[in-house]
Amino acid sequence: MRLKQIELSGFRGFKNRTTIPFARGFTIITGRNGSGKSSICDALEYVLTRRLSRFAPSDVEGGEHIDDYIWWRNGSHSSTREVKAVFELDDGTTGERSATPTSISSTFEERLFYDAASYPPDPLSLLSQTMLIRDESIVKFSTDLPEADRFDFFYRAIGLTDLARIERRANSLLRQLKTESDSLEIEYRKRREAVAQMISEISEARTVASQTTAPDMAAALKRLADLTESPSDAPLRQLVQKSNRAVAEQKQRAQALERLNTSLSQSVNWRQQLKELETKRDQVKVEVDTARLALEKAADARIDAANRLRTAQARTPHLSALAQLKEYGSRINLQEGRCPLCGSLISPTDFDAHLRQIQSSIETQDRVLSDLTTEEANRSAQYDKLRSEFQAKSIEHSRALSDCETLLSAMRQLENEAKTLGVKLDSRSIEDGSQRTRNRLAELQSELLQLEGSSALDRIADLEKQRVIAQAEAERITRQIDLLSRAAQDAKSAADTTKRVSWESVDDCLAALSPLLSELFLRLKPHVDYSEVRYHMRGDVKRFLSFEIGNGINPRFIFSSGQRRVLGLAFLLAVHLSRPWCKLPTLVLDDPVQHIDDYRALHFAEVLSSIRQLGHQVICTVQDSSLADLLCRRLRSADLGDGVKIEMVYEPGMGATIKSMQSIEPLPDRILLTA
């Protein structure tokens, strides 16, 4: 992957959209102060991370922060605000990654920037941090940076922040577990002190009890054991509880006997009442039987009358036909001496006699039916009357039976109660039972009173109860402390192990880095007398990373400011060249040779050329145009890709812009020697 170009619009010193192309080989950007060189480097960082790390979060002045100055704000507004980086991907296609004030977007996957199988946490931040070497970071990482901060920088740069976070978690966990454990220890000591105090008080109370009330207590305990049928060695608390239950039972029994006695006195008249009720019941029974007989007779009479009526009605079914025939005969009269009904010859006299005979017969039969109907109605009315009387008597009889049964039931209940209470159903037996119960109750209460009256024993019981609770609580806390202790031990072990692994990793990384650092130090030659540099790590709680040149000499106090910068640059280049996870082999240097003399600037150019020979794309901004020319001459190569030199300028009101752009062609082929 290579960086192909970056477009800046309204970003930092660029007001108008400006495209900065990057050659595959190298790009040298030159220009005076404020011409936009650093803004280009800012844009590269911003498009990867959306922040500018050279400004600390705490870097606030007048309430303003770098975030307020990321986008163009010099007078008139810029139409758009965007940074877009274009990359040449490994498959030959291009991909874009854009950042605006509110978002980042990309046309390709972020993982193309790094080895997906093995990459550090927050890889794009680390990529940006190690790709971009700026004057600020050179100064920071020169020996001017405190040793502890230098260690932290390296720690982050090699991607060990995971372990740092785990170590911090383990230490935080350890602190919290210890705090909890300390609290529990205090609580445990309190409980144990309480238990000890209670044991002491129980002992004292026992002594007091044995000295003052021992004989009475012994007798009371024995008596209560007898009364409650408990073993003689029953625990005190159990015996007292059982005795209290016995008192309650005896009280209930006394009340029951009293109720029974009252009921018995009320039942004196119950037998006389029962006799009367039974007499009444029997009388009503006779009346019911009489009524039933009368009703049965009435029923028979009614049936008889009904049968006779039906028989009579059955005998005269043609009565109405006869009446109709007689009606027709009377109206039609004889027809030529013949009967109009049967056609026989008959005299008028006989005919009239026949008609009168028929009329008489009709009237006779009608009278008979009328009488029978009247009789049947009378019999029915009689039956209904007797049935009502019978029903009334039956109800009266049922009531008499019920009254007898109720009274008998009450008497049986009384007998059962007496049986339950173990007495006979007579006032004397009940009175005897009541007396025995009262005596037993009084005896129980008396013995209990004697026990409960002893404050020493009462206190012993209370203390014993409290001691058991406190002891159980203390044991629970002990178990908790044991658990916490195990957890804290493991947390400490985890924290220590994490720290060891972390430091071993740093050691390993530094050891791996050391030959490269030495080589770069030798190549950049910050000091003529010292050609070797070594690193040292020290500190147990906080780690420090320091350099040593010669025999135990700290370069911080020997090197000039420029020489210290060269050392810082050597270290940053070493870190940059040691990232096997990084898939973007682009080195960006932002004015790295400030305060460095010509001699060492030449070494710097030679080092950049050596880095180019590794296949890295190099982008470097310098203020000095002659240094830019030197770099262009030294970095050009036919084999390692083309180059470009860009001169930037600041135009008032318009911001940074490209003044000139020159393609750096490879040098002529061999001029002295031929293959």
Added chain:
Amino acid sequence: MRLLEEAGNVLRKHGYLLSFLHEDMLQFEDDTLLGFICELPLKSILESWTNRQDEFLKRNAISLRNSALKSWNLYSVFISSDVPDEIEQREVVEIEEDFRATRKIVQTGITTASEITRALYPFIPIQNVAAVEAADSLRKLQERLSGLPKDAVTVLLDERISEDSLPTIFKEAHETKTD
């Protein structure tokens, strides 16, 4: 070991063309750089380095004039197995800081092949490229913590669990020890 021959081997290995001008002097060139290397006693270097430089410039004057741009990348390299004293060292530095005509490199006290390579660092790629790998550290940590209850290690490494709730879950992992 002849230093000059070893120097020639190093440059040849990195794609330079070479030719011996004398027994103690060879010239080299690639697509960017060119120059000569002289192996001399230190005294001779200090006394005659300009002569050697001038000789080389005269010999190649036409070619260098014809390719003025490449001539900017012209190197004079002097190597010696002699170790300089303080005065000689100062003179060596003065030669190197003289930017006239060619870039001068004077390397003294050279006795081994690796010292030859170091002397020729300006002409060859970075040699000690390192691979600083911290990615394996997490796996190494997990192995080292294998003596702890497995669940406890899991909750410790699981950064989704907040630091506030970590103690409770960590204790639970000890109550239900699974390993």
